[in-house]
Amino acid sequence: MLVAHRVDHIRAAEESEMAALEASGRPAGELMQRAAAALATAVLDELGGGYGRSVLVLANSGGNGGDALHAGARLLRRGVAVRACATSSQGLHRGGAHALLAAGGRTVELGEAEALLQAGRVDLVLDGALGIGGRGGLTGTASRLAEVCARTGARVLAVDLPSGLVADSGAVHESFTATRTVTFGTRRLVHLQQPAASRCGRVEVADIGLRLPEPDLRGWEVADLAAALPVPGPTDHKYSRGVVGLDTGSAQYPGAALLGVLGAVHTGVGMVRYLGSAAETVTARLPNVVTAAGRVQALVLGSGWGADEDGPRRLREAFARTHDEGSALLLDADALAALPALVEDPTPRPAPDRLLLTPHAGELARLLDRDRDDVETDPLGAAREAATRYGATVLLKGASQYVVRPGVDVVDVALPGPAWTGQAGSGDVLAGICGSLLAGGLPAGDAAAAGASLQALAAARHPGPQPPQTLAERLPELVAGLTSAPGATRRRAGTAEVGAQWGP
Missing domain, CATH: 3.40.50.10260 (YjeF N-terminal domain)
Known part of the structure; x- marks a missing residue:
């Protein structure tokens, strides 16, 4: 690094x-x-x-x-x-x-x-x-x-x-x-x-x-990304490789659901469960996605919910579920908007290395009740404040993408990418990528830095105005190249013993 x-x-x-x-x-x-x-x-x-x-x-x-x-x-x-x-x-x-x-x-x-x-x-x-x-x-x-x-x-x-x-x-x-x-x-x-x-x-x-x-x-450098990516071994199966669930999208924003699932599917997770209201849109494009309820190792919430007065309740239920199951939780977009209402809520929630927030500067400003200019002037200070206030790892998205863990002084910076990635839908795909890595066993900080780095590297290697769904489809080739390079350090994608508890 x-x-x-x-x-x-x-x-x-x-x-x-x-x-x-x-x-x-x-x-x-x-x-x-x-x-x-x-x-x-x-x-x-x-x-x-x-x-x-x-x-x-x-x-x-x-x-x-x-x-x-x-x-x-x-x-x-x-x-x-x-x-x-x-x-x-x-x-x-x-x-x-x-x-x-x-x-x-x-x-x-x-x-x-x-x-x-x-x-x-x-x-x-x-x-x-x-x-x-x-x-x-x-x-x-x-x-x-x-x-x-x-x-x-x-x-x-x-x-x-x-x-x-x-x-x-x-x-x-x-x-x-x-x-x-x-x-x-x-x-x-x-x-x-x-x-x-x-x-x-x-x-x-x-x-x-x-x-x-x-x-x-x-x-982060390319070698750090390659070392962090989970790689299945000979005894792994779909459950031990990780199951990620996505409660994303809505009738107003079905595309957000599809984009997040595309990110998750193409990163290498063993199974994707889609748990939101845009199942028809998702499965029409991706028939390998499961829509039945079931346990997950990571849950992604919020992308494309839209204005949802029921957000705090959905968030509270997700806290309870992930805490009880020992699974990880990623909150993006509209789920972040519901989070301030639950600061004092007693509902147990995942530990900081299992709880990941993925705001951009505007969303982080709202989480802290501050002006966006304040966040952009001191992004590291703002991200640290949010990590402490919410007891979570924070991935602050932007031209530089910072990963802050509560109580940890060092801040990780993801691999840089081209400015072309600053477009609608990129954050939805990134949430799916990071959710996949969380389900694969990475702690929240590593999942955030690796996910942001992976998306940035895909964009850097395929320059120009590539839409986010196209970049998502480039991920398998990139992951294969990174993890099969001579001398690459490989990180196992879970274990059969852990995976057994997630069986059908």
Whole structure:
């Protein structure tokens, strides 16, 4: 998994390493030299060599500026022509500027920097204008140069993060857009949070010897998804592979029922029971779906219910049923709308690792009685609040999809997918996918991250405006490829012993 840390954790690790260096009689500046060496290596790789190339370093008086300027000094020794432009009124980092000038580099003012960029005489911009302490946005010289870089298509390699973004946030501000970002020790949260992550380009983490605590964010990768997917063994059968029930859809929204069932059927569950009011629509397309009542290992509620005054009662019954059966419960869409009325309800409900809520930002705002803007400004904080309030795992859907477990500090981020998936019906399919994985034995957090990642990867591998039902039908091929790849770790889909209790 990709890991990312908050700024305060990174600063503490940096201070600890510098103190350790000083205690051993080595200069604390060695840490900056490690960063500069990594930057110079990345720049040379990006340029495909040194001699004859031209780099414009944008730097301030802080640590990021120092990293960039010391990297510039190293590049000069490799035959790169390096110029540096100060982006703040405090000028350049003193030690870094001294090293750059001593190596034969020179400084330029804003006007000359703009002229070089507009004339195409800069092969790469090394952006060290702001660092992890930036508050968001650009002013003055940095703003002017970001605009010129964007207009001219200049290639930008960012130090830590593109200047103008905020290290602990996925929000976008006026900023540089990087082709590549080199960061140190660990990713910053911004590298995993959209929409800002899209401005970071390819992110490379350089090891500079930091000792870090447990991560704040974990970004799923394809290998993590492959390892999480349940795979049947030789003794498995339809019950041990998992039975998922869906009480979804209505006369007004029968399509939501069909879409959710499509997601469940094509993810690999052993049996799908459809328990809602749109059975004719579902079975006309999917004759393998069972409509008879029976026990399930996971229950999906809410997609396409519409305005339903009976929602709290249906939810209360689902709580009691899943608690008694030991099965998992997923609440989506209109079931979420009924949930606030039951906050104080004494009806037993599944444990947090068996109860999954799948809101988008608007639904999460209603769960918390807050404005949607508040949720979009701090999605991690809002998801954590909901997980605590409702005693459930929360999958917050959106450009970045976050999985929050109550009482657990680390937050998982699903694999990113293309913006094409932001369309009607995608959430219905996702509910079915996650329900299938819950029935296959995954705890709620893993089912949420794997389900969201699976849908995103299907969309990424079949780009364009694919409707959600088409992407659902692509899932078996994707699951087969992931779980049969050489070296793939396989997770058993339940056991015959567990499955026996779910028999006919």
